[in-house]
Amino acid sequence: MTKLVVIAGPTASGKSDLAIAMAQKFNGEIISADAMQIYRELDIGTAKVTADEQTLVPHHLIDIIDMTDQFSVADFITRADEAIADIVSRGKLPIIAGGTGFYVKALLGEQPLDFVASDAQEVSDLKQRELPDLMIELQTLDSTLANKVDQHNKQRVIRAIQIARHGVHEAKQVRPKYDTLVVGIDWPRDILYERINSRAQIMIAAGLLTEAQCILDAGGGNIQAGKAIGYKEFFPYLRGDTTLDEAIAQMQQDSRRYAKRQLTYLRHQIPGLIWLDGAQSQAELAARIESWV
């Protein structure tokens, strides 16, 4: 079975550095599992590895689409499976590094994702409607599903309606199964928060605002890329509605909350995940890989 190392963890926990170190040590290549680093133009705000770092170790699933494009877990799975096969065929170790727990979970899932026939037009039509109205439709279409979804969560209700309307279809092909070593990087909460706060300042100095302006011009909050933390907080500032300090504080706040959500996700949604002490993650992971490979 194909062996796979998965490095997860909250934002600013040091996943990229750890992945590079492990890739160098164990002849690996890195696959990013990150819902925002897939965008070409989002570099600074997504804390993407630099071009220099990419010359050290080959990276995959970074810079693969334009910032106005849509992307989904299913796209990720397809491409990640391909990248893994490619890396393995060249005799190297695939290392997944990413903060998008949902992508990681889907990649590791033994069940293939169900496919639902639906299009963007349908989704935007559903979006126009009020939540109670949507729930009524879902209730009549499929009451079991209606009871299962979070009734306050419009996004999930819309998805449930699509499933109820079109039904689920078997995935076209069976996905490969992987033999995985899954780790998560853990820091004391206050240290993680400090890392997040100071990284925001570094990003600003590196030219984050130019990128944010770029995304604002491309559609701001209306496009998927415009929902990324590190950009959306600066739209009000760029429009002249808030001060820079307020925007930075907001970004730090959002990052901290995001980190919390990631931690919750990893704790409960990724079975078998081994926590690594942030300060010792390189040594700890190297030891584990050595005894596992």
Next chain:
RNA sequence: GGGAGUGUAGCGAAGUCUGGCUAAACGCGACGGACUGUAACUCCGUUCCUUCGGGUUCGUAGGUUCGAAUCCUACCGCUCCCA
């Protein structure tokens, strides 16, 4: 020294005139949680203490009252204005 205002849970802030329905709205923060096709999304819960029976609160100390964050007195702190 004189005048005006103010002190409420981690923070901000209602409630005070018209005492009981107030362990005290709401916002923020913090913490916990959900999440199989937007996931850096979207959504939910807890937040004085508790052995879950209760207990102790609204600057402090008294007082009025069956009953006080709310009324009265004194004191303390903070802010602003005049000196």
